[in-house]
Every structure is written in C-alpha cells, then in structure tokens.
Amino acid sequence: MNVLILLGHPDTGSLNHALAQAVRDDLRAAGHDVVFHDLYAERFDPLLGSAEIPERGQVPPAIQAHCDELCAADGIVVVHPNWWGQPPAILTGWIDRVVRPGRAYRFEEGDGGEGVPVGLLRARAAVVLNTSNTEKEREQTAFGDPLEAIWRRCIFDLCGVRVFHRRTFGVVVTSTEAERLAWIEEAKALCRKAFGPARPASST
C-alpha cells in the first residue's frame, strides 16, 4: 500500500529522525510504497496565505503535489516532538496548507461552511509518533495532552481516517540508548501492524 511519512524536527541527529527513517526503511522492506518528507530538510514553507484559503483558491504546484500524495495514501505516519502540546510550526503549516477542503474533506451541499464536514481521505489508518520530555501522567493531568485531540479528532477523524494509533516516546532527555533502540523497534512494529501486509496474501 501507499504510505505517506511526514517528519517535523530540525535536528538530523534527533530521535525523531531515527524513528522516521527506521519506519520508512522497515515499511519499504515489507514491500510498501513509501513517500517520505523530512519537512525541515525540504524547507517546506508553512505559511498559508489569503489567496490559498478558499476551496477554489490559488494553490501553488508544490502544495498541490503534497495534496495529491495525501489523497493517494492508504496509510499515514507523522513523526514529531511535542512542543507546547502542538506539532512544530513546520508541520502545523503542512496541515494548514495541505489538508484542504475539496481534497481531504468537504462540507454538505448547500452548507455555508459552518456545518458538518465529510472526510474524503482514502487512508484507512494513521500513526502518530511523538517524543516528549514530560512524564506521561503529568502530560495528562497538567497539560491535557492536546496533541491527542488535534490528530485524532480534529484532523484524522474529520478527514475520514478511522483507525488511529498514537505513541509518545519519553522522557527522551533522560533515556538510555537501549531505551531509544527499543522505542525504534516498537515504532516499526506498530506501523507494520497498523498497515498490514503490502499486498493481499492472495496475490502472492
């Protein structure tokens, strides 16, 4: 199946890069067709402009290409650190610009734009891999873990992607190398399971 992987972290030596690259290589080894975007390395421009906002707005070719990949994906993986309960701005901007009306979701006919959206993405599953320096319990009790609502409810559920897995690895800053290696293996296993075999068994 077609898997789209998005990575949003500036440091090429980060755990985020290790996670995203390991998942990419493992899914390719399993026979999946993987599109991989290291958004910082590609200097993705995260700023949505006025002319781009309307459904029939002026969308640059580079953003159209991102939209095409999103719409063609059977599975989606997003890898990023938890910064202030949000993704880094480069990934927030990918959402702002690429998850477009008429492509990823639509509103009911005759609706003025305030109504209930209908998801249009064909992807059957999404996996979000986060890293954090906050203890899990504190993230819940002190901060309310807004990233869970953002990815699960505001984005993937709205766009029709019903199977959602999210795993936050941490505390990164005090972790051992053995722990980080185990997290990478866990991320690979999670994605393999989420997306299943690359092709139906009957076709082999």
Add this chain to the structure above:
Amino acid sequence: MNVLILLGHPDTGSLNHALAQAVRDDLRAAGHDVVFHDLYAERFDPLLGSAEIPERGQVPPAIQAHCDELCAADGIVVVHPNWWGQPPAILTGWIDRVVRPGRAYRFEEGDGGEGVPVGLLRARAAVVLNTSNTEKEREQTAFGDPLEAIWRRCIFDLCGVRVFHRRTFGVVVTSTEAERLAWIEEAKALCRKAFGPARPASST
C-alpha cells in the same frame, strides 16, 4: 501597563485584524503602552532551528527582541483563527521560538530537563481571542477544543500567567455585520477589564 498583542491571520480584511486593531486602539486610548505584532505583515519566520533549541543556544537578535517584549509585558493578547484546533503556523512558530527556557520558564536546579517547569513571565493576565466556523457545542463534543488546553495549560499556566481569559467568536462565516461589530465591542471590554486601569488610581 505594558500590553503585548500578537495577531496571526494572513487576511488584512479579516475579523481577526479588526479585533486586534480595535483592542490595540482601545487599550492605547486607555493609556496602556501597547506593542503590536501582525506576524504575517512582519513576515515572522516561524521555524525553530536546532542551534536555537538549547537554553544557551544561538538566538538571532530579532527573536531576542521578541523575548524581551514578552518578558516585559504586564498583559498579553493573542488573536487568531482556530485552524485544526491549533493557531496558524506563524503563531505556533512564535511560541516555538519566543517562549524560551531561561526567559519565559525554567526548570528546577539540578533537574535534567524532564521535570516541573517554573513560570518566569511577569504578565499577570492573558487574553486569547479566537474566531471559528464551528458551532461551540460541536467544537467541544467532536473536537475537544484543544486550543483551550494549549493556551491555558501548556503555555500561560506553565509560564506563570495565572489569569487567563479566552473567547471564541463564531460562527464567523454565517455572521452578520451587526454581530461582528458586537464581538469587537465585547473584545475591547474583555481586554479593558482583564488589564484594568493603565496606572493605579492613586497616581492620578
């Protein structure tokens, strides 16, 4: 008092601009010293780079100036649309780059960076003004309103700003001009009340 206003919306004809400008002018009329940033108009660069992440990292002068303003503020107003339960990327990036360790918050001595942060901001109150095209009840039940947790808990409570007000105006797309004018008056009144008189009454 010193009030910092941040605006994150690309369309100069938007309700967001009208709200931010009205609040700015009204607070100035009341005698407050207002610093106003239209982040799109100023082409704020929202991408936090690796070298900037450490507490003693390489912070460009323009970002240092933003940090100085944030630390000098007695009151903070943030104006932006609800995009996917998050601020637009330009404002997410302002948070990533400007709300820095050692300036807006710190960790306890001897802490490895995974522990409980201590807020350092002197601002006594913050106001977040959002616009939305989603009905209030649906925002709560379907999406969980992650913006509330982001601003109240993840940012302002962490940085020591204990008085927090947030108002979401909407549904914008179906609103009348009279409704929008009333929202602008409401925003002005909310900010005047949140920040109180510009100087203590005894000094007049």
